Amino acid sequence: MTWYAQEILLRATPAALQAVRNSALLAPxxxxxxSLQDIDWYLPEHRHGLPQDGLLVIRPVCAATAQGAQWHEEAILDTASLPLNPGTLHCLQADIATPLADQVPETSLPSVHLRSMLATLAKQLHETVVYYACGMWGGDLDFEYCLSYEPQETLFATDVCGHGHHTQRALHQALKSIGLTLPSAFFAPHTRSFxxxxxxxx
Incomplete structure (x- = not known):
């Protein structure tokens, strides 16, 4: 079964909530x-909380041509519509494509417009902002990576080629950077019934 996640994650501080509400691009x-009080946890070890202040999620966020864009069957925030802030380009790594090239489809690589916007938001809020992207088929990861902005950009990628069985998943690293540690591979917002x-x- 195919499944995708392409989303921005950050702590839902009062400043973050206000900034997103005030953004015509992000708010919709x-x-x-x-609260996760209505979640069916399946197993007790799946149970997890949320970061302090809760979790702010902006989704789905990807290029209209990205793998998974049509799968969402809902409006997407097309990264081509995001403004580029030249003042944050120095926060970005010089080359994101090369370390992701073997695992991530070219159309699913993050655009410089998206990366610049995330660095700008992190700088504005003085909060870590994360972009998380994942594609699955039949329960196996096709690709998974996250970009974390403080506002300096850091890349975390899960090795899906069979070499990284004992490496930490990018999802866990992304959530830990915003104050949420998962006790298992289960993340409630990434269930189809959420x-x-x-x-x-x-």
Whole structure:
């Protein structure tokens, strides 16, 4: 079964919530997760919390041509529509494509517009901002990476080629950078039954 996640993750601080509400680009795609009380955890070891202040998720965020863009079957925040801030280009790594080239489809590589916007948001909020991208088929990872901005950019990627069985998944590293440690591979918002509509940012 095919599954994708392409999203921006950050702590739902009052400043972050206000900044996203005030953004005509981000607000229509924003969700505020402040409780997971209605989740079916399946197993006790799946149970996890949320970062302090809750979790702010902006989704789905990808290029209209990206692998998975049509799979979402809902409007996407097309990264081509994001403004480029030349003042944050120095925060970005010189080459993101090369370390991801063997595992990530070219169309799913993050654009410089997206990366610049995330660095700008991190600088504005004085908060870590994460972009997480993942593609699965039949329960196996096709690709998984995250970019973390403080506002300096850091790349975490899961080795899906069979060499990284004992490496930490990018998802865990991304969430840990914003104050959430998962006790297992289960992450409630990444289940098909998760009720996103109930968490839409007002």
């Amino acid at each position: 795609f924003a969700y505020h997760l402040h 009720d996103w509509a109930a968490h839409r940012l007002a």
